[in-house]
Amino acid sequence: MKTNKLKVTMTAAMASLLLLTTACSSGNSNAGSGNAGGKEEVTITFRSSGSEDTLAKYFKSGLIEKFETANPDIKINIAPVLASEGDYTSKIVLQMKSPDTAPDIVAEDTSIIKSDAAAGYLEPLDTQVAGWSDWKDKFIENLKEGVTGEDGKVYGVPATSDTRGIWYNKELLAQAGLPVPFKPANWEEVLQAARTIKDKLPGVTPLNMIVGKSSGEGVTMQTLEMLLYGTSDTLYNDQTKKWVVSSAGLLDSFKFINQVFNVDKTGPTMQVALNGQAGSIAFQQLFPQGKLAMAVDGSWAGSTWFENGAAPIANVAEKMGFAPFPTQTGQAPGAITMSGGWAWSIPAQSQNKEAAWKFLEFLMNQENATGRVVAEGNLSPRNDSVDVAGYTDRTFTAEAQALLEVAKFRPANDQYATVSAQLQSIVESIASGKLTPEDGVKQLKDNVARSLGEDKVEVK
């Protein structure tokens, strides 16, 4: 009897030990990076839009082999993250927190780079860029501001740049009796054009704007800031270092959105507008089918219609156009655009920083950096890209590049993500008629003051 009891007790003890050891051993796997067959393995992470992702395709088009042949001791591991824009940010932050999962190179939206730098997730690259001759002369100067942290250190290398404007279908505008090329002088002319299309062309959505909060930063940048920065107000006061949460310009911007979606009803249906894929629906379905006349969106969006794009349009330059978005009353400089883009950074927890930098330098040399933006339909952060054949002669590139002269950038502040999220929610509520423009301003004021503190906001 006694031995039996002892046996049982021993078995139980062994079982629990076994359980514990299994539980602990699984934590040791190396998911992020490491050595593969004696080679240093560099993991590069970016946001992918799926199997047809142009960046992933670009990497696989021989670029990696070229680098690996030149650097036989380094292996490049491509690890795209399939996620929406908002989810991508949280996913990579969670990855960067631990040395086990941190990639060695990561694509960062310039809207989040200051936040991530302040959080200590990113490696300062000042020494590296100081020893890189291209950095000083070849990168467009004002784009460097976007990758500089609040502490003045460089946390990334700008990889793409962009502008925003009004994409339009020339044929539909001509049918409605509107001038082509379209060049509205002020907000009223944009609204008037939309109304005309609504009257003359039933079944055609006059004007698409990104307003669904599931589209994330696009709501703030492609829609709200394109309006706001065309007034005499801004979102952030650089002098007082405070957020301008209530101003005439902000109210007018909200009113413009309300006008389009609720008063004139010239926007897309709410089911399209609030869909997380609103941008893709507009550019891959509605525009090619001739069911959409105008859309405020980024300069990259037109590449959808190129021969290798997701929804090719024959003779695209004759059918489609890209117009500058006007300032509110046509005040100087007449047009406005927001510019942002993506950068490459090295996480602080990366295990192979030297090899990562080596690849980054290769990735961002004149040929490769230009190759990528050509493939993606973006603008290049390098001023010598114009010398590369095939860059400026792309359709729409000249128009988009010209807009860089009037480009404004998002506030250089690590609290931007918080304010932007508030704006996304408010813009959606206004567009869907759940909130008046006046209440929108009030709500923004209250919400930002509550999350950042009363001392961080100002009313104009």
Added chain:
Amino acid sequence: MKRKSRGAFLFLSPSVLLLLIFFIVPIILTICFAFTNMALTGSAARNLQFIGFQNFTNMFQDPDFRISVLRTLVFLIFSAVIGQVVLGFILALLMKEKNVTFRRIIGIIVIAGWVTPEIVVAFCMVAFFSDNGSLNQIIGWFGISPVSWLFSFPMVSVIIANIWHGTAFSMMVYQSALDEIPKDIEEAATIDGASNFKILSYITIPMVKGSIVTNMMLVTLQTLGVFTLIYTMTGGGPGTATQTLPVFMYNQAFVNYQFGYGTAISLVLLVIGIVASLFYMKSMKVKV
């Protein structure tokens, strides 16, 4: 006796240890984090600080929070209490002592909703309610013009989706409870001249009261945690029209990157769950 309890302790120790690691510690951590400024990114991510009741003060001043609590209660009452519990009971009652084939056919249809993963249910429901969806096509046959269901009636749409997804669970719980009732009691009541309604309210329901309370509790707790369904169907919108507490919590934690605030909201959700459970037990005078 002493040796016996030591043996029992040894047997229990693995489960106690596992409970401690995977359950107690995370709960304690959650409670601690709710009192910090924990953030996913930004300078707060580096300087974790205890900020006392700041998150809770902010929360109760936040109109979005109050709206979310209201939306959660509406969702709970209509999709769990009225929808799943009542509908599940009616279905079980209708199927009681019916032909086996009939029971099986109905059972399979209802259970299909339950075995389908939440995310798949959400996509099916989006296909059902969307502009060119099945519902609009069906009403189109009767000459009714299409309605933007997810935009015009977002709450009704998610409630219907959750009822479809969850009713089978309640139905099965009640089916087994109803099968347990001895036939002769109801037969005796019938012979005594009791009407069907009287049998139901004086005999059937009191006899399955325990199952009703347990089921209500389970369904309530499950519904309080519904996230995928709502997030996929409407993203909490339009505006804040379907923003229940879990969606609000997700937005604060993963869209605004305020983890501390998010965990504080999760504690409130936990409290609501506890209060609801206690309320059911008290009102039905059942000891669990």
